[in-house]
Each structure stands twice: as C-alpha cells, then as structure tokens.
Amino acid sequence: MSADIPKIRIRGLCKEFGAKQVLDGVDLDVASGTSLVVIGGSGSGKSVLLRCILGLIEPDAGTIEIDGQDILSQPREAQGKTRARIGMLFQNGALFDSLPVWENICFGLLAQRKLLRGQARDAAGDFLAQVGLAPSVGDLLPNELSGGMQKRVALARAIAARPEIMFFDEPTTGLDPIMGAVIDGLIVDCVKRLGSTAIAITHDMVSARRIGDMAAMLFQGKIVWRGPATALMESGHPMVDQFIHGRRDGPIQMELRR
Amino acid sequence: MILDAVASVGRGSIGVCRVAGSIALFAATGVFHIFHPPFYGRMFLRALVEIAFFSLPVVALTAIFTGMVLALQSFTGFSRFSAESAVANVVVLSVTRELGPVLAGLMVAGRVGAAMAAEIGTMRVTDQIDALTTLSTNPMKYLVAPRLLAGTIALPLLVVVADILGVLGGFIVATLKLGFNPATYLKNTLDFVQTDDVVSGLVKAAVFGFIITLMGCYQGYRSSGGAEGVGAATTASVVAASILILAFDYILTEMFFAR
Numbered sequence: 001m002s003a004d005i006p007k008i009r010i011r012g013l014c015k016e017f018g019a020k021q022v023l024d025g026v027d028l029d030v031a032s033g034t035s036l037v038v039i040g041g042s043g044s045g046k047s048v049l050l051r052c053i054l055g056l057i058e059p060d061a062g063t064i065e066i067d068g069q070d071i072l073s074q075p076r077e078a079q080g081k082t083r084a085r086i087g088m089l090f091q092n093g094a095l096f097d098s099l100p101v102w103e104n105i106c107f108g109l110l111a112q113r114k115l116l117r118g119q120a121r122d123a124a125g126d127f128l129a130q131v132g133l134a135p136s137v138g139d140l141l142p143n144e145l146s147g148g149m150q151k152r153v154a155l156a157r158a159i160a161a162r163p164e165i166m167f168f169d170e171p172t173t174g175l176d177p178i179m180g181a182v183i184d185g186l187i188v189d190c191v192k193r194l195g196s197t198a199i200a201i202t203h204d205m206v207s208a209r210r211i212g213d214m215a216a217m218l219f220q221g222k223i224v225w226r227g228p229a230t231a232l233m234e235s236g237h238p239m240v241d242q243f244i245h246g247r248r249d250g251p252i253q254m255e256l257r258r
Numbered sequence: 259m260i261l262d263a264v265a266s267v268g269r270g271s272i273g274v275c276r277v278a279g280s281i282a283l284f285a286a287t288g289v290f291h292i293f294h295p296p297f298y299g300r301m302f303l304r305a306l307v308e309i310a311f312f313s314l315p316v317v318a319l320t321a322i323f324t325g326m327v328l329a330l331q332s333f334t335g336f337s338r339f340s341a342e343s344a345v346a347n348v349v350v351l352s353v354t355r356e357l358g359p360v361l362a363g364l365m366v367a368g369r370v371g372a373a374m375a376a377e378i379g380t381m382r383v384t385d386q387i388d389a390l391t392t393l394s395t396n397p398m399k400y401l402v403a404p405r406l407l408a409g410t411i412a413l414p415l416l417v418v419v420a421d422i423l424g425v426l427g428g429f430i431v432a433t434l435k436l437g438f439n440p441a442t443y444l445k446n447t448l449d450f451v452q453t454d455d456v457v458s459g460l461v462k463a464a465v466f467g468f469i470i471t472l473m474g475c476y477q478g479y480r481s482s483g484g485a486e487g488v489g490a491a492t493t494a495s496v497v498a499a500s501i502l503i504l505a506f507d508y509i510l511t512e513m514f515f516a517r
Contacts, residue, residue, distance in 0.1 A: 108395075
C-alpha cells in the first residue's frame with residue numbers, strides 16, 4: 001500500500017437522526033500504524049462516527065475509504081470482508097451473556113471458520129494471557145467477572161482475529177484510575193504488537209494522551225481541531241481548551257434542555 | 259375539525275401499514291436465512307429444547323385440565339337434551355382442532371415469546387447484536403433463523419402431547435366421575451376423530467409456533483431505550499403473538515373446514 005494513502009480516509013460524512021444533524025461533513029485521515037483519539041462531548045457524534053465505519057449505521061452522505069477503497073460503494077459481501085479486518089472494543093464490553101469467556105473470545109475466529117471448537121478453548125487461553133488474565137477465566141461466564149476483567153476479555157476478543165484496524169469506544173469509562181491505566185497500557189501494547197491502526201473515542205484526557213499518537217476534537221458533527229495527542233494540553237484552540245479543562249464557560253454551550 | 263380527524267385516521271393507518279410491512283420484511287429475511295448457510299445447529303437445538311422440552315409441563319397441565327373441564331361442561335350441557343353420549347366426540351374434536359393448538363400457543367407465547375423478546379432485547383440495548391456484526395456474524399442468521407425454525411417444529415410436537423393429554427383429561431372425568439364405560443368412551447373417541455382433525459391442529463400449531471418466535475424475535479430485535487424498552491418489547495411480543503394466534507386460528511379454520 002502506498003505510504004501517502006491513509007489507512008482510513010473519511011470525507012464529507014453526514015448523518016442525521018430526525019432533525020438532529022449528528023455528523024455534518026466529517027473529514028478525517030488516519031495514517032497506517034497510528035492511533036487517533038477522538039474527543040468530544042456527549043452527543044457530539046463520536047460513537048456514530050465509529051458505527052458508520054463499522055457498517056452498523058448507514059451514513060446519509062460522504063465516503064469512507066480503507067486502504068483507498070470506498071467501502072460504502074462496495075458490494076455487501078466485499079464490505080463484510082473489509083469490515084472483518086476491524087476489531088471493536090465496545091464501551092460496555094458487549095460480551096455475550098450466554099457464552100463462556102473462551103467462546104466469547106474466539107467467537108469471531110469460530111464464525112470465520114479459522115478455528116475448530118476444540119482448538120478454540122486452548123487459543124482463548126493464549127489471548128487471555130495477552131491481557132493479563134489466567135486461562136481458568138475462560139470457563140467463567142461474563143456476569144461472573146468484574147468490570148475491569150470484562151473490559152480485558154472484550155479486548156482479548158477484539159484482538160483475537162489480529163485486526164488491521166481497531167476501534168475503542170470509551171475504553172476506560174466506569175473503571176477506577178488504576179484499572180483505566182492497565183487497560184490503556186494493554187491497548188497500546190496490543191496495537192503496537194499487531195501493528196494496527198486505531199481509533200479511540202474517549203472523554204478521559206489522561207487516557208487520550210496515553211493511547212493516542214494523534215487527536216481530533218468533534219463538535220456538533222464537525223472536526224474542529226486535530227493535531228498530535230501530546231499537543232492536546234497546549235492546542236491554543238478555545239474549544240479544546242474548554243473541553244480538556246472542563247470549564248463551564250467558553251465557546252461550547254451545553255444543551256441543558258431539549 | 260373533520261380534516262384533522264381524517265388526518266389522524268390516515269396517520270394511524272400509515273403507522274399500522276409501516277409496522278405490518280416491517281414485520282413482513284423481518285419474517286421474510288428470517289425465513290431466507292433458514293435456508294441459506296451458514297447454519298447454526300447449536301442455536302437451533304438450544305431453542306428447540308427451550309421451546310419444546312421446557313414448555314412441556316405448562317402445556318401438559320393446561321391440556322389435561324382443559325380436557326377435564328370440557329368433559330364436565332359438555333356433559334352438563336348435553337344432558338339437557340339427552341345427548342350425553344356425544345361427550346367423547348366433543349372432547350376429542352375440540353381438543354384436536356382448536357383447544358390443543360390455541361391453548362398451547364397462548365401458553366408458549368407467554369413463556370417463550372416473552373423470554374425471547376427479553377433476551378434479544380437485552381442483547382440489543384447492551385450492543386451484543388452490534389458486536390455479532392463486528393465479529394462477522396449475521397444476527398438474523400445467528401439469533402432469528404434458528405428460533406423461527408425451532409418454534410415452527412416445536413409447537414406441533416407440544417400439540418401432539420396436548421392432544422393426548424386433553425383427551426386423557428376428558429376420559430378421566432368421564433369414566434371416574436360421570437360414569438361412562440371406559441371401553442365405550444375410547445371407542446367413541448377413536449371412531450369419531452379423523453386424520454384431518456389432528457393434521458389441521460398440527461398445521462395450526464406450526465403457524466402459531468412461527469408467529470410466537472417471530473414476534474419474540476422482532477420485538478426484541480427492534481427494542482431500544484434500556485430496561486424500559488426491553489420491558490415494553492416483552493409485553494408487546496406476548497400481546498401481539500396472542501392476538502395473531504387468535505386471528506390466524508380463525509383464518510386457518512376457515513381454510514380447513516369452511517364448506
């Protein structure tokens with residue numbers, strides 16, 4: 001793949017729900033092998049952006065290119081193959097309640113016939129080790145795990161198919177600071193080890209600086225700032241400054257009444 | 259004023275058509291996936307056991323008590339014009355043609371339809387259905403198609419049991435309480451019942467099984483809004499399945515027996 005073609009290129013992405021314009025012409029490039037952190041307030045369209053790329057929501061307009069191929073114009077089968085290269089860590093883990101941990105982790109591999117059920121249990125043990133959990137956890141059900149363990153299992157599931165692209169939706173939400181740091185560390189390790197391209201969305205500024213190479217801010221459906229994640233604190237952009245310092249007064253006015 | 263009323267009726271009609279179309283499309287997609295690989299045999303077997311095996315006690319109890327009540331009521335009614343000997347005929351005909359499939363359907367709708375809507379609805383609001391998609395698995399194929407097939411197969415099996423136990427209930431009351439001769443009662447039952455009576459009941463059961471699982475899956479799949487949304491989906495699945503069972507019971511009876 002040519003070095004000047006970004007791994008993910010989004011142009012003019014729009015999505016509205018009823019009268020609310022959630023994405024309003026989003027343009028975004030993510031270079032291969034880099035991690036982009038998207039920050040923004042609640043309801044700013046961060047999750048919708050990821051869901052549009054994953055094909056869970058159909059955008060109203062715009063293009064989404066992966067390795068230079070516009071996936072929205074591809075036939076359904078080709079879209080499925082492209083999206084099979086993406087791993088996703090959902091905000092609440094989204095582990096399947098009725099399946100044991102080992103089957104959750106290897107679900108995608110079993111679905112793609114890359115593993116037999118007999119092999120999957122052993123393979124799950126390896127993936128659990130990669131996220132710092134004992135192989136015995138594989139026999140438990142998701143509701144027997146703590147929040148932090150569920151996040152780790154969800155991460156193990158996301159990396160199991162060795163995805164080229166990984167998405168993280170608020171990976172540290174609901175975790176204590178220490179567990180948040182552990183999850184961030186695991187995410188960085190996994191992304192580097194697999195050489196994946198990653199997009200993470202978060203409200204957590206500490207997490208954003210730990211995970212991201214680059215950062216972008218989404219406000220009212222538009223990217224209003226982007227730059228290196230290390231420059232977040234000194235961006236000089238009034239919206240970014242207000243957001244990262246959590247100031248009530250500034251250019252961002254929260255909708256308290258709808 | 260009149261225009262407002264007409265507009266309101268129009269909006270309501272469009273809403274009903276939209277929901278009916280949405281359910282029809284959902285059903286067609288589900289049926290399509292029953293016949294197109296990959297097939298999820300484990301999910302099918304799990305649903306079959308859940309619907310057929312675990313519903314057996316409730317269906318069996320319903321059938322046996324219904325048969326008993328039917329024998330008692332028809333005896334007291336028919337005795338007014340000295341037609342007590344028709345009790346066996348009424349019991350077997352009512353149970354095989356109507357009460358077996360309808361009561362089994364309503365019981366399973368309350369037990370299984372609600373559970374399906376709750377399970378799939380919870381998966382929807384906790385992103386598990388989206389997670390399936392991201393793991394290269396079509397949720398319609400994995401969650402819906404096996405349940406539709408299992409429901410269509412399981413309910414006729416339950417109705418066979420309901421038919422036998424319903425007739426047995428009538429037999430027990432007729433022989434132990436009403437003084438019928440056991441051999442005569444059984445002879446009357448077997449002489450009177452025809453293959454069409456049983457088969458029509460089993461066909462109805464298959465349709466009801468499809469309706470129950472369809473409404474459970476549809477309402478769960480379309481649920482939103484957290485716990486409240488899942489609760490609403492559960493209620494809607496039972497209400498819709500019950501009404502559709504009664505409506506299709508009439509339609510199928512008209513098809514089978516109207517001369």
